[in-house]
Amino acid sequence: MWYCTKYPGDIEAYIYQPTDFILSIFNAAEKRRLELEQQRSNRKLSQNVEDILREKRIIGESEVVQKLKQQIAMCANNDAIVLIRGLSGTGKELVAANIHYQSRRRLEKFVAINCGSLPQDLIESELFGFEKGAFTGAQERKKGLFEIADNGTLFLDEIAEMPLSAQVKLLRVIQEGEIDKIGRTEKVKVNVRVIAATNKHIEEEVRAKRFREDLYYRLNVVSIWLQPLRERRQDILLLAQHFMQKFSADMGRETPHLSEAAREVLLRYEWPGNVRELQNVVQRLLFTGERELGRSEVEIALGWLHRDRAAKDPNGIDFTNPDKILPLREVEKRFREKYFRFVRDHAGSDAEAARLLGLAPPNYHRMCKELGLK
Ligand SMILES: Nc1ncnc2c1ncn2[C@@H]1O[C@H](COP(=O)(O)OP(=O)(O)OP(=O)(O)O)[C@@H](O)[C@H]1O
Ligand SMILES: [Mg+2]
Known part of the structure; x- marks a missing residue:
């Protein structure tokens, strides 16, 4: 915590006051108290994460499921973008949550958004946010999901439904790690792990020019295919x-x-x-x-x-x-x-x-x- 240098002369010549010692003992005690508190709250958080993982555990003994568990563990080990593919109800969101809660980001936020559930013009402000006064009606600044998920994971469900204009911006965030907030000139740095999911044949969407090819390649670094139950x-x-x-x-x-x-x-x-x-x-x-x-x-x-x-x-x-x-x-x-x-x-x-x-x-x-x- 602290040390004092002793003057070569006799003890009278210490350059410190007794209060220096007392203060530093108090500070040390306070620091220790805070550390313990931090440890306790971290323990509580990891306890919560364990509860979540238990609640969201993946059931199944088939070979496919065993392989899936290995893939999840592998994805949890790094920050690569993952594209999860599978028919409706096969467990895409469950897999995304498992990746997040097994990764080193587990104590940070897991934020999910369904790209198909928002009107086209809302999705950009939802993802990237806006500044106060950016447009008429923007009375408050709004945090986008990328900012909310900072240091954590953002799950983009039904990515194939994302409008092309938002796709351009998403690509930029993925490439540069910065968001362009509406109404703001400087960019905002974010550190977000992206997991996307789709139940569509996304290659077909690319061919039909409904999905940007460059974004597709960016997203399709690691893909996990979920098998139908049958x-x-x-x-x-x-x-x-x-x-x-x-x-x-x-x-x-x-x-x-x-x-x-x-x-x-x-x-x-x-x-x-x-x-x-x-x-x-x-x-x-x-x-x-x-x-x-x-x-x-x-x-x-x-x-x-x-x-x-x-x-x-x-x-x-x-x-x-x-x-x-x-x-x-x-x-x-x-x-x-x-x-x-x-x-x-x-x-x-x-x-x-x-x-x-x-x-x-x-x-x-x-x-x-x-x-x-x-
Ligand atoms: N292997 C599994 N073990 C336990 N629960 C599962 C498993 N697979 C799916 N589930 C459960 O089934 C439900 C559907 O899963 P989920 O929402 O992840 O599917 P989805 O692929 O995202 O579906 P949709 O395309 O309809 O959004 C969830 O309640 C999920 O917890
Ligand atoms: Mg889903």
Whole structure:
């Protein structure tokens, strides 16, 4: 903390006053107190980060998910721009958050913005901010997200939706680490790690000149591709179980049990809405309040059967909701499965069912197997 030099003469000749010593002891004590306080608050912050990481942990044991975890750890080790690609609901935002909270920026802010959700003329002021009086109506200066995320991470979701004029400015920030605030002549330095995500085929957007090629190359340094759920089916039940436990705990209830048949339905479904859809289905299942969840509860939760429409629409094919249009393969499968069940329930034997359906018995058995009908 401090030292004093002793005068060569006798002790009377010290050039310091006793108060110098006392003050410096006080200062030392105060410094130590502040250090401890800082340590405590850092510990609290890292505790929070650990809680967040636990809350946002990535569930899955498939090879794809294991590789994904490695990629996240690698990205967390540096500041490179990452482009996360994947269909809706595959976990893009979750991956971005995991990268941030595992990186050395973990105690700083993770700021997310959906580039598709803002009107074109607002996105620039949202990202880069403006000075007071920059334009009529700019009564206060506004911090842009790049300033807010300074030292942290900015997650640009649905980057392909960003208007071209904002793309130009974004490119400049990425290249120069400086933002151009509206109404300000000098630039503002920022240190922000950028993670972007898209569910679009961004190369196509580049070809169609809706996305700047130079920005594309800048963003596409490291890209992480997220697989649709139907291509890693071994994760389906793990995820379902995870969400069941999580939501049951939130609701203060016991986790219900999924029957074998219910699991089978979940496993075979195509999951066009991926993990998000699975999460919603589990929530719907829990709202039934049942302790034992069987095939029909799952089918209802999937929207195949509506309790009141079940009799009218035995195919479970939805002609009412244009948002729920499914691949033909899935619709055919559902139809077949229901129809096979119906015929089997009314035939005396498998042989008769095959005859009624006009199928050779080996074909009939093969199709039953494909449909998961034992
Ligand atoms: N592997 C996983 N483990 C646990 N939860 C997951 C996993 N993948 C996704 N989720 C959860 O699924 C939901 C959807 O994920 P997220 O919002 O990250 O997807 P997205 O790709 O950003 O979707 P969108 O394109 O619709 O914005 C979130 O609640 C997320 O926590
Ligand atoms: Mg998202």
